[in-house]
Amino acid sequence: MAPRETLLHFFADGCATFNPTRWETHVVDLLVGTLIEALLEGPKSVPELLSIALDASDLPVPQAERFVEEALAQLSGLDLVTVSSNDEVR
Amino acid sequence: MKFAEWAPGKLIKTLAGSGIVLDIGAASIRVRSDSSDLAEALRIVYGEFPVLDHERFCEVSASIQRVGGARRFFHPQVDFEVDGQKPFEPFPADTHLPLLEWGVNWTLAERFNHCLLLHSGVVEKHGVAIVLPAIPGSGKSTLTAALMLSGYRLLSDEFGVVRFADGALLPMLKGAALKNASIDVIRAKFAHARLGPSFPNTRKGTVAHLAPDADSVARRHDPALPGLVVFPLYQAAAETTLETMGPSQAFSKLVVNSFNYETLGPAGFSAACRLIEACDCRRLIYSDLDAAIGTIDRLTESVAARRL
Numbered sequence: 001m002a003p004r005e006t007l008l009h010f011f012a013d014g015c016a017t018f019n020p021t022r023w024e025t026h027v028v029d030l031l032v033g034t035l036i037e038a039l040l041e042g043p044k045s046v047p048e049l050l051s052i053a054l055d056a057s058d059l060p061v062p063q064a065e066r067f068v069e070e071a072l073a074q075l076s077g078l079d080l081v082t083v084s085s086n087d088e089v090r
Numbered sequence: 091m092k093f094a095e096w097a098p099g100k101l102i103k104t105l106a107g108s109g110i111v112l113d114i115g116a117a118s119i120r121v122r123s124d125s126s127d128l129a130e131a132l133r134i135v136y137g138e139f140p141v142l143d144h145e146r147f148c149e150v151s152a153s154i155q156r157v158g159g160a161r162r163f164f165h166p167q168v169d170f171e172v173d174g175q176k177p178f179e180p181f182p183a184d185t186h187l188p189l190l191e192w193g194v195n196w197t198l199a200e201r202f203n204h205c206l207l208l209h210s211g212v213v214e215k216h217g218v219a220i221v222l223p224a225i226p227g228s229g230k231s232t233l234t235a236a237l238m239l240s241g242y243r244l245l246s247d248e249f250g251v252v253r254f255a256d257g258a259l260l261p262m263l264k265g266a267a268l269k270n271a272s273i274d275v276i277r278a279k280f281a282h283a284r285l286g287p288s289f290p291n292t293r294k295g296t297v298a299h300l301a302p303d304a305d306s307v308a309r310r311h312d313p314a315l316p317g318l319v320v321f322p323l324y325q326a327a328a329e330t331t332l333e334t335m336g337p338s339q340a341f342s343k344l345v346v347n348s349f350n351y352e353t354l355g356p357a358g359f360s361a362a363c364r365l366i367e368a369c370d371c372r373r374l375i376y377s378d379l380d381a382a383i384g385t386i387d388r389l390t391e392s393v394a395a396r397r398l
Binding site for chain 1: 339341342363366
């Protein structure tokens with residue numbers, strides 16, 4: 001899950017994150033930062049995250065779906081989120 | 091009174107006894123040594139620094155002492171000692187000042203965790219601090235030295251010291267370590283440059299230290315607000331090229347050039363983000379010092395004008 005203490009900073013061209021669990025810094029796409037920010041407020045379902053991505057971007061639905069899927073895979077690899085078997089993302 | 095005004099014999103005697111205190115702005119350093127050659131080198135490089143009470147608190151107490159034993163007759167060496175520890179093997183005795191400088195820098199980088207410490211030169215003009223982060227060999231010290239000799243205030247040629255409370259940059263004012271060809275470049279271009287002795291055959295080649303000027307020393311307790319981050323890169327025969335960097339890209343590059351970002355964690359993250367947000371960020375490729383200085387002059391004036 002997104003560690004509650006994860007730090008986010010939105011720059012004009014990207015978002016810096018600090019993961020206190022792994023003591024790691026990453027720079028991610030602004031839209032990915034928006035997803036992390038939403039997850040810091042509480043668990044979300046994949047459709048909820050898709051809705052957030054659509055609201056925050058001009059992406060058409062198929063691309064937004066692919067974007068969210070790829071972003072979650074990437075963030076899982078960084079231990080920034082956990083996707084449970086019922087598609088709840090924390 | 092300044093060290094430059096002391097008689098050489100007095101400096102040698104004090105250095106060998108209670109030691110001298112160098113207040114470099116963000117920290118104070120006590121130096122002791124039985125090397126008269128080091129005393130003379132310090133008199134040149136730190137000549138503008140005031141003589142201070144030797145009993146005052148110092149963040150670092152360092153000494154350079156000649157190594158005893160038979161070896162001293164055919165291969166004299168000196169030891170660097172800090173607060174009773176000897177972190178390095180002895181160095182050749184004729185590299186006393188580089189050893190002192192490296193040792194003190196190493197100690198500060200290890201200990202100075204109440205600020206974000208960047209590996210960068212820092213200068214200031216018109217109230218705008220310019221941070222010049224770079225990996226070794228990028229021409230950072232040469233450019234920083236040239237800027238000081240062209241009217242900028244030097245805060246440091248090695249440490250960007252970012253205060254957590256307000257993001258201001260604190261001076262950590264030491265001799266600027268010039269290496270190899272840059273020594274002659276600076277000497278030839280700036281007749282008023284005050285350079286200490288050259289030390290050939292150090293681990294980094296020939297090293298000479300540029301003395302901070304009187305204005306930089308006088309203002310070594312004045313913080314400066316950051317306005318520019320410029321990543322310099324010297325490339326022989328290259329055209330002067332200035333590229334705008336996006337803030338997230340600059341952030342990534344900045345934290346790589348930090349001594350203690352990894353140690354600081356969240357505090358370092360916040361300080362680095364704040365610094366980048368406060369600055370215009372550029373990459374500067376240069377070979378011609380005049381052109382590089384002119385470019386930084388224009389950038390600095392533009393940031394200063396925006397602040398009015």
